[in-house]
Amino acid sequence: MSERYSRQELFDPIGKEGQMKIQQKHVLIVGAGALGTGSAEALVRAGVQKITIVDRDYVEWSNLQRQQLYHEQDARNRLPKAVAAKRRLTEVNSEVEIDARVMDVGVEEIEELSRDIDLIMDATDNFDIRMMINDMSQKANIPWIYGACVGSYGISYTIIPGETPCLQCILETVPIGGLTCDTAGIISPAVQMVVSYQVSEAMKILVEDFQSLRKKLVSFDLWQNQHTFIQIDKIKKPNCLSCGHERTYPNLSFTNQTKTAVLCGRDTVQIRPAEPVERDLDHLTQALSIDGEIDVQNPYLLSVDINQHRLVIFKDGRVLIHGTKDISEAKSLYYRYLG
Amino acid sequence: MRFFINGDQVEVPASVQTVGSLLEHFDIDNKVVIVEHNGNILSKDTQTEQKLEDGDRLELVHFVGGG
Ligand SMILES: [Zn+2]
Numbered sequence: 001m002s003e004r005y006s007r008q009e010l011f012d013p014i015g016k017e018g019q020m021k022i023q024q025k026h027v028l029i030v031g032a033g034a035l036g037t038g039s040a041e042a043l044v045r046a047g048v049q050k051i052t053i054v055d056r057d058y059v060e061w062s063n064l065q066r067q068q069l070y071h072e073q074d075a076r077n078r079l080p081k082a083v084a085a086k087r088r089l090t091e092v093n094s095e096v097e098i099d100a101r102v103m104d105v106g107v108e109e110i111e112e113l114s115r116d117i118d119l120i121m122d123a124t125d126n127f128d129i130r131m132m133i134n135d136m137s138q139k140a141n142i143p144w145i146y147g148a149c150v151g152s153y154g155i156s157y158t159i160i161p162g163e164t165p166c167l168q169c170i171l172e173t174v175p176i177g178g179l180t181c182d183t184a185g186i187i188s189p190a191v192q193m194v195v196s197y198q199v200s201e202a203m204k205i206l207v208e209d210f211q212s213l214r215k216k217l218v219s220f221d222l223w224q225n226q227h228t229f230i231q232i233d234k235i236k237k238p239n240c241l242s243c244g245h246e247r248t249y250p251n252l253s254f255t256n257q258t259k260t261a262v263l264c265g266r267d268t269v270q271i272r273p274a275e276p277v278e279r280d281l282d283h284l285t286q287a288l289s290i291d292g293e294i295d296v297q298n299p300y301l302l303s304v305d306i307n308q309h310r311l312v313i314f315k316d317g318r319v320l321i322h323g324t325k326d327i328s329e330a331k332s333l334y335y336r337y338l339g
Numbered sequence: 340m341r342f343f344i345n346g347d348q349v350e351v352p353a354s355v356q357t358v359g360s361l362l363e364h365f366d367i368d369n370k371v372v373i374v375e376h377n378g379n380i381l382s383k384d385t386q387t388e389q390k391l392e393d394g395d396r397l398e399l400v401h402f403v404g405g406g
Pocket residue numbers: 165166167168169170236237240241242243244
C-alpha cells in the first residue's frame with residue numbers, strides 16, 4: 001500500500017510531508033451530484049483521512065451522464081446518492097473513512113456537519129445552501145470552495161476566512177435577482193473543469209500551501225472557448241454581516257429556513273416535517289398501495305406513483321413530490337397521504 | 340463600438356454606450372454579473388451606468404448555481 005500515493009509524493013509541492021498532511025484531513029462535501037461525485041472521488045483517491053458527504057436526493061437515470069460515481073443499478077434501485085457514493089468510494093480506497101448522510105442540510109445540520117472539518121467543498125445546486133455554508137465557514141473559520149456549472153460554463157472561487165471576500169461580500173456587490181435555477185442542461189467536461197479547479201485548490205489547502213492558492217475568481221466557457229480570471233480582493237467589505245467586524249451571520253438564522261422547497265430544475269417539491277420523524281416504510285408501502293402503485297422500496301426510501309405524481313418518502317421523514325412546482329399542490333398531496 | 344471582452348475583440352452596435360446596455364446586448368442583464376472595466380471591479384450601484392469607450396477592456400463573469 002506504500003506505493004499508493006507515490007506519484008503524488010513525487011510531485012514536489014506535495015511531497016511525503018504534504019501527503020502526511022492530506023492523510024490527517026477531514027473534508028465535508030455538501031452535495032453528491034456532478035461536482036460532489038467528482039470532488040469526492042479525487043479526494044478519496046488522494047488519500048484524505050475522512051470525507052463526510054451529504055445529499056438529500058436519490059440516483060436517477062438523468063444523473064448517469066455526468067455523476068461519475070453512479071451505475072445503472074443505482075438508478076434502477078433509486079439508491080440515495082450518499083449511500084451509492086459511499087459504496088463506490090469505499091471500493092476506490094478502503095483506507096479513507098466515508099461518512100455518508102442522506103439528509104437535507106439546514107442551519108442545524110450545517111452546524112453539526114462542520115465540527116472538526118478542515119475544508120468544505122461546495123457541490124450544491126442553489127444559493128440558499130451556499131449562503132449557509134458561507135456563514136458557517138466564517139463562524140468556524142473553515143475555508144470553502146465555491147463551484148458551479150451550467151451548459152459549457154463553469155465558475156469557481158476559494159474563500160479563506162480572514163483573507164478573501166466571502167460570498168456575501170461578492171453577491172452584495174452585484175445586482176441580485178438573477179440567482180434563479182439553472183435549467184439549461186450541462187455537459188460533463190464543464191463539470192470536470194470545475195472539479196479540477198476545486199480539487200487543485202483543495203489540495204493546496206490540505207497541504208497548507210496557502211501561498212499557491214489561485215486568489216482569483218475563475219470562469220470559463222468550454223464551447224465558446226473563453227477563460228477569465230478576475231482579482232476580486234477589493235470586494236471584501238469591512239461591514240459585511242457575514243465576515244465583517246460586526247458580523248451576525250444572517251444566513252445562519254433559523255427564520256431564514258424554509259420547510260418546503262422547489263428543487264432546482266426538477267419539477268419537484270421537497271417537504272420537510274416540522275419535527276424530525278422516522279418513517280415506517282413497510283407500513284407506508286401497505287397503506288399507499290391502496291391508492292397508488294409502489295415503484296421502489298429500499299432500506300432508505302419508498303417511491304410510489306399516485307395519479308400523475310410520484311411521491312418519494314425518505315426514512316428521515318422528508319418527502320419529494322415529483323410532477324409539480326406548486327408548493328400548495330404538493331402540500332395538499334402530502335397531507336392527504338402522510339398527514 | 341469595439342471592446343475586448345474576456346480577452347476577445349468584440350464588435351457591438353454603436354448604441355451600446357454603457358455597461359448596462361452591454362449586458363442587455365449579451366442577454367445577461369438579468370444575471371448576477373461581476374464586471375471588471377479596464378482593470379477596475381465595478382460596484383453594484385454604479386455598474387449599469389458606467390460609460391464605455393471604444394477599445395475598453397472588460398471581463399464579465401456571471402454567477403450560476405448548478406452543480
Ligand atoms: Zn463578507
